[in-house]
Amino acid sequence: MTPPNTPGNTPPATPGGRWNDLDRPPLNERALRRALLTPGSLWSSLDVVTSTGSTNTDLAALAARATDTPEGAVLVAEEQTAGRGRLDRAWTAPPRSGLFLSVLLRPGPGVPAERWGWLPLLAGVAVATGLSRAAGVDMSLKWPNDLLVTVDGEERKTGGILAERAGDGSVVLGMGVNVTLRATELPVPTAGSLALANAVCTDRDPLLRAVLRSLEDWYGRWRAAAGDPAASGVQAAYAAGCATLGRTVRAELPGDRSLTGEAVALDGEGRLVLRTATGRREAVGAGDVVHLRGTG
Structure with missing residues (x-):
């Protein structure tokens, strides 16, 4: 007979096992579906997997393989082993320490393709807005797709956005946010997490619901305005929350070229406007944009 799980009898930790980290419980897939997959909602399906290479890769493959996959499919991973950011940078974090998800969007013929470049910026606004409310922590945006929090008086990257085309008319929008990452687990000194920023809530279930509801709201406004960033309010909201504007920055550009100047505006195409010396x-x-210290 198996002894009860009394103190001293707790099963040993196993990678990915139920008892691997009691401070990081798994997401409640059933409750998330019940809360988010409601009539009239953008979200059409929601799946949580224990581990995968990349939710963006998986969802893009699904959209290519099953072209009738409805808009609003959501794929969440408790762990990503080959997560990617911009410029093919690796994104790694311990299992169940963050929000790692991708959503399938089809803006449709009502939104000109040249305005689809606003989707990662829109997602930044949505994630920052949703998490600021749900986690009780100030978040800001670093152009074009980084999410920042303040840890010990310093800006730290706690998340990022990655948008990728997934065949005709489809975009897969990936989001990654460090939630409970501890100081000893940071991949680089400039990284952060909601917990290290003293968030009042680090329960990933309500945080995920907040992110998806905020994204649905902002995406709905943008699509209703035919993707117009000004009419939808996305451009103003991004500018208001962007820590890059007003700062002196160095932009590392394609072709081994760099440009230094003050970030003064965000234009109608979502580009960062720099004023040089x-x-x-x-x-x-x-x-890639670097915020220069001691300036701005």
């Missing part, structure tokens, strides 16, 4: 303005649409 000579007063010239240049819009940056792709690249």
Whole structure:
């Protein structure tokens, strides 16, 4: 007969096992579906997997394989072993320590394809808005797709967004957020988590619900405005929450070129407008941006 799980009799931890980390319980898939898959909702399906390489890769493959997959499919992983950020950077975190998910969107013919580039910026606004309310922690955005929190007086990256085309008319939007990552688990010193930013809530179930409801709201506004960033309010909301604007930054551009200047605006295409030391303005649409210390 198996002895009861009294203190001293707790089963040994196993990778991915139920008792691996009692401070990090698994997501409640059934409760999440009940809360989010409601009549009239954008969200059409929600699946939680224990571990996968990349939710973006998996959902894109599903959309390509089953072209009738409805918009609003959500795939959540308790752990990603090959998570990706922009520029193919690796994204790793302990199991059940964060929110790692992808959603399938089909903006449709009502939104011109040239406006789809706003989707990762829209997602940044949605995630920051949802988590600020649900977790009780101030979040800001670093152009184009990083989520920042303040830890010990310093800006730290706690999340990111990755948008990828998934065949004709489809976009897979991936989101990753560190929730309970401890200081000893940080992959780099500049990383952070909601817990390290003193969030009042680190329960991933309500945090995930908040993120998806906020994303549904902002996506609905944007699509109703035919993807117009100004009319939908997305452009103003991003600018209001963007920690990059008003700062002196260095943009690492394709072709081994860099540009330093003050980030002064976000244009109608979602590009970051820099004013250089000579007063010239240049819009940056792709690249890596570094906030320079002691400036701005």
